[in-house]
Amino acid sequence: MVHPRVDVIFPCLNEEGSLPWIMSRLPEGYRAIVVDNGxxxxxxxxxxxxxxVVVSESRRGFGSAAHTGLLAASAPIVAFCDADSSMDPADLPLVVDPVERGDVDLMLGRRRPTSARSWPLHARAANLALSFLIRRRAHVDIHDLGPMRAGHRERxxxxDLQDRRSGYPLEMVLRAKAEGWRIEETDTPYTERVGRSKVTGTLKGTVVAIQDMSRLxxxxRRP
Known part of the structure; x- marks a missing residue:
């Protein structure tokens, strides 16, 4: 693929079991950038x-891997997606197409679990609380800070995102809001992952994510 329409960034830490399926599900015109995070x-x-395309990022952290992928991208539209098979790359047009059409500046995928095991209870509860705080404090009308999202690369x-840990997705939303971006969300299926999540799959990971996002x-600033 010489000139991809969309670069898809997959932060990756020990995902060899899910990658073949992930790569096979990319829509035409989409290029995978897998960021190996150790x-x-x-x-x-x-x-x-x-x-x-594989790039390496030795500094651990979701934000480190995601931002390294963004720096490596060259397509006009950049999307982000987990590499653990919890999200189907075939669904990426749900978040990409509205950005390409110019209807929205940042589109987020609102995770819709396909089974009771898709989303651990503690992680779902933390997400509900975080989404409420985002709506209340930042006045962004979203219900999930999901990992599948898309926006224009240059924008x-x-x-100039700075967080290199779990706060990266939230910082993106907050800074986009401050810049007056049109931010929307759309439903995306969410299935049981291959392996354990490095962020919300453990109580410790969830606590760290909450701490990072609470700080942001x-x-x-309240209006």
Missing amino acids: STDRSAEVAREHGA LLAL LREV
């Missing part, structure tokens, strides 16, 4: 074998 398995090799870079919300 994997100890064959994630990088598997991703390359299935046609992905995303201009946001405290910095929001």
Whole structure:
């Protein structure tokens, strides 16, 4: 693929089991950028074998991996997606198409679990509380800070995002709101992941994510 329409960033830590399926589900015109965030398995090799661009980021953290992918992208539209098979890349047009049409500046995928095991109860409760705080403090009408999202590459870079841990997705929304972006969300199916989540799959990971995001919300200026 010489000139992809969309670059899709997949932060990756030990996801060799899910990558073949993930790569096979990309729509035409979409290019995968897999950011290896210190994997100890064959994630990088598997991703390359299935046609992905692979870049490495040694600094651990979701934000570190996601931002490295953004810097490596060259397509006009950039999307983000988890690499654990919890989201189907075939659904990416749900968040990409409205951005390409110019209807919205940042489109978020609102996760809709397909089974009771898709989304751990503690993670779902934390997301509900966080979404409420985002609506209340930042006045962004969203109900999920989901990992599937899309925006224009140059405008995303201009946001100058600084968080390199779990707060990166929230910082993107908050800075986009401050810049007057049109932010919307659309339903996206959410299934049981392959392996355990590095962020919300454990209580410790959930607590760290809440701490990172709470700090960002405290910095929001009330109107």
